[in-house]
Amino acid sequence: MKIYLLLKKCYTIFCSRPIRKVLAFLNKHGHKKKCYICKREFNSFGLYGKGSKGVPDFIKELKLVGSDIDNYSCIFCGCHDRERHLFMYFDRLQLWDKIAQCKVLHFAPEKYIRKKILSIRPISYIMADLNPMEKSILCIDATNIPYPDKSFDFILCNHVLEHITNYKKAIDEIYRVLNFGGIAILQTPFSRVLENNFEDEGINTNELRLFFYGESDHRRIFSEKQLAGEFISAGFVLKLITNNSLFDKNTSVYYGINYNEDLYMLTK
Numbered sequence: 001m002k003i004y005l006l007l008k009k010c011y012t013i014f015c016s017r018p019i020r021k022v023l024a025f026l027n028k029h030g031h032k033k034k035c036y037i038c039k040r041e042f043n044s045f046g047l048y049g050k051g052s053k054g055v056p057d058f059i060k061e062l063k064l065v066g067s068d069i070d071n072y073s074c075i076f077c078g079c080h081d082r083e084r085h086l087f088m089y090f091d092r093l094q095l096w097d098k099i100a101q102c103k104v105l106h107f108a109p110e111k112y113i114r115k116k117i118l119s120i121r122p123i124s125y126i127m128a129d130l131n132p133m134e135k136s137i138l139c140i141d142a143t144n145i146p147y148p149d150k151s152f153d154f155i156l157c158n159h160v161l162e163h164i165t166n167y168k169k170a171i172d173e174i175y176r177v178l179n180f181g182g183i184a185i186l187q188t189p190f191s192r193v194l195e196n197n198f199e200d201e202g203i204n205t206n207e208l209r210l211f212f213y214g215e216s217d218h219r220r221i222f223s224e225k226q227l228a229g230e231f232i233s234a235g236f237v238l239k240l241i242t243n244n245s246l247f248d249k250n251t252s253v254y255y256g257i258n259y260n261e262d263l264y265m266l267t268k
């Protein structure tokens with residue numbers, strides 16, 4: 001492990017291709033981390049961008065709870081931490097069994113979650129995206145969902161609200177099309193430091209959004225307090241299931257998930 005860390009340091013200084021190859025080889029044969037989805041072990045997950053080192057100080061101060069950018073992608077199957085985390089929550093809470101009995105609406109469907117849902121054959125399964133890249137995914141705007149009230153029993157919209165300008169309309173629409181007794185999973189990155197959402201009309205270019213919101217296609221930084229209040233105002237019953245109540249820190253680190261990201265279980 002010492003050699004691996006030493007090589008990593010050398011690579012950051014010299015960016016040498018042979019060192020990169022040796023690092024990739026050692027990473028693939030390591031056992032420090034494990035992907036919950038493909039079940040393979042290795043030494044470290046891929047970073048998102050430059051990882052936490054690339055995050056502006058301004059964003060660091062807001063202590064965002066969202067994607068684990070230092071433990072992002074699996075080097076074998078490519079799944080990202082948010083997908084792994086939902087898999088772990090759904091397994092532990094036995095939500096797949098419930099989904100099998102549901103009419104499901106899934107926004108921005110993640111590769112492995114959708115594969116799992118298809119395999120358990122729910123009553124119906126609508127995959128949706130504002131800009132679908134595949135025929136099997138319907139073009140649906142979350143702020144104007146073209147289905148009658150109470151059409152779905154389970155709605156997944158994982159890390160999507162931060163991209164939507166009129167996100168309150170999206171929350172209202174999701175509530176409207178959710179059946180009584182249904183569940184909505186609307187995981188969204190937020191700050192626990194902010195009292196209110198941080199959003200300004202003047203932050204209107206990709207460069208400014210990247211600097212102030214952390215991503216060029218994010219529309220704001222949510223305050224956890226405000227977001228939770230808006231879920232409740234829309235009519236949802238919010239049950240917070242903390243990561244730590246299900247997975248200890250060592251397990252979270254091993255599987256590369258953000259142990260600060262709790263599950264917001266929204267029911268109607």
Ligand SMILES: [Zn+2]
Nearest residue numbers: 035038074077
């Ligand atoms: Zn994997």
